[in-house]
Amino acid sequence: MYRIGVVGPPPSIERILDVANEFEHDEIEFVPFPYEDAKEVSGIVQEHNPEFNGWFFSGPIPFTIARKVLNSEANCVYCPPTGSNLYRCFLQMAFEHDIVVRRVSVDMIESEGEHLREAFAELEIPPEETYVRTFDEHYDPQSIAQFHLRLWREGKTQGAFTTLLSVYRALQQEGVPVYRVLMTKMEIRQAMKIVIEKARSSYFKDSQIGVEIIEIEQFDKIAEQSNARYHLQHLELKIKQTLLLLCEKLDGSLLDNGNGRYQIFSSRGAIEREIDELRQTVQLLSLEADVSVAVGIGFGETAFSAESHARRALQHAKDKPEFGIVIVQDDGIIIEYAGGFDQLTYAYRSSDKGLLEKLNKVNVSIKTYKRIEALVHRMGWNSFTTSDIASHLTMTVRNAQRIMGSLCECGLAELKGEELQSLRGRPKKMYRLIKKEHS
Known part of the structure; x- marks a missing residue:
């Protein structure tokens, strides 16, 4: 059963539900949430969101308000005024x-x-x-x-x-x-088809296989650095106990690969819902072992593809100085700092031939460009310095300068001005990404 919440003023709700009767069958239920003031929308959505597979809003006003409290991947639609x-x-x-x-x-x-x-x-x-x-x-x-x-x-x-x-x-x-200014029945019908299809696809996405690979850094050196007998064995027991508690939350299974590397097999839906629990587990493991912990998460239709994506994600995580959690999805999307306030989402591949040709000419990878693009979008920067890029993407300022110089050279960025941060020293160059068709 898919449950769709319908949010709007009473007259709009009536119009929507009238069209919803055309879609009524055993697997779809539309639940009305009428309001007198659109300011009630935040409370409605926050209270009931876990109970629903999607939201249908009567217009852009409740939709905009709801977007403030829903995550970016939430299944919600509205009928835009036309x-x-x-x-x-x-x-x-x-x-x-x-x-x-x-x-x-x-x-x-x-x-x-x-x-x-x-x-x-x-x-x-x-x-x-x-x-x-x-x-x-x-x-x-x-x-x-x-x-x-x-x-x-x-x-x-x-x-x-x-x-x-x-x-x-x-x-x-x-x-x-x-x-x-009311939506037509045709527009309601079209938006309703979209929210239903999204609910169905979300169900199949949730049921994808998910693999977490958790690696304790330099695990083999822990015993060498310890003077206590059986220190490594006690540590392994603590790590397994901690990971088994996480497995219970994920309804998953734990596999010990040896030398400080563990795998958890579960479903995508369970892993995404318990990402905060994973972050807390990683922090606890890091404290117990007194070393960094890297986590790679992969999703896929098969165990093989999910595990392959998890290995790729783990390598991305280990390439970062502070390690952390990285997700690689089956559609080529990478999520860095997963579950954190500084989460960064970008694609590591592209079918845009024009963009790829430009990047190849200046020897900049598509992954690097997409990371910068995602960071600029998330931070809302109209302009930025190479220091901004370096600090957020954990790279040297010199490397950031080289990359931005290359992007300017191939027309994907431009120099916007200079910023004098103190009376001493040279002013910093300000850059802007250029948004245009690459074909």
């Missing part, structure tokens, strides 16, 4: 009032503002005859209602189109011709 939503409002107003509608005010969340302006342009309505108010998830409905009301009272508009139920009700009470 031109047809807007055309519907124009037709309703023209039909009900028997007028040619040209002068209106519209409100829309910022993330969809560009699509709204594009729709007006397609209608060939002059910009000076439309009034657009955009807002973020911290909107004030009273202020937005006043925006529409003031324009209408001043005779600048013939009516208002709103995405907010509270604004719609407030304007109705004032006698303003107001219409909701």
Whole structure:
């Protein structure tokens, strides 16, 4: 049984559930979560997320709010406002009032503002005859209602189109011709197919085989450095006891490969859910052995492919000075610092021939470029220095300078300026990645 939570104001919920009846069968259940104020969305999602396989939001406002509390891979969709939503409002107003509608005010969340302006342009309505108010998830409905009301009272508009139920009700009470920008049944149907397919694929992804390879650094030297008899045997027992506790959480099996290397076989879903438990286990092992611990995790359709990916992940982990946890997925995605606040996700392969040709010319690997690209995206940098890259990706400043110089040479980055950090010393160069088609 797949359970999909439906979140939105009551009228939108009714429209969504009406279409959901077309999809009703034994394996799908749609559960409504109506709200009066979109600020309730965070609480709804946080409380009920573990119970559901996906979320269907009535529009971009609840979707944007929910994204703040859901992880980046959460299965959630919404019906984005399109031109047809807007055309519907124009037709309703023209039909009900028997007028040619040209002068209106519209409100829309910022993330969809560009699509709204594009729709007006397609209608060939002059910009000076439309009034657009955009807002973020911290909107004030009273202020937005006043925006529409003031324009209408001043005779600048013939009516208002709103995405907010509270604004719609407030304007109705004032006698303003107001219409909701609502999703069409076709759009609901399309979004519903997407969330169902994502729920199904997520189930199969969860059931993939997952392998964890845990390696204690320089395990064979621990005995040499100890004066106590049986020290290594006692340590091995402690390590196994600690790992068996982790195995219980993962419902997995433990394999001792000898010389400080262990493997745990489980499912992808269990490993991803218990990643924090793994991080705590690694910290405990590191304290007990007083050495660094590296972990490589691999996912795959077969035990062989999962183990191969885990070995690749382990090598990535060991290449880093501080070791840590690295995941290699079956789709070529690498996750560094898995489960941490500084988690970095990137692909170690690409089918973009243009990009690969540029990187090959300057002798920069696709992995290095993708790591830098992922870091810049995660940090939200418009510009950065080679010191920024070096400190976050644990490489020397000299190496970072060479890489950025090469990326500038092949047109994938550019020098944006200089930053003087102190009165002494030379200013640091500021760089920016260039986003464009590589084909």
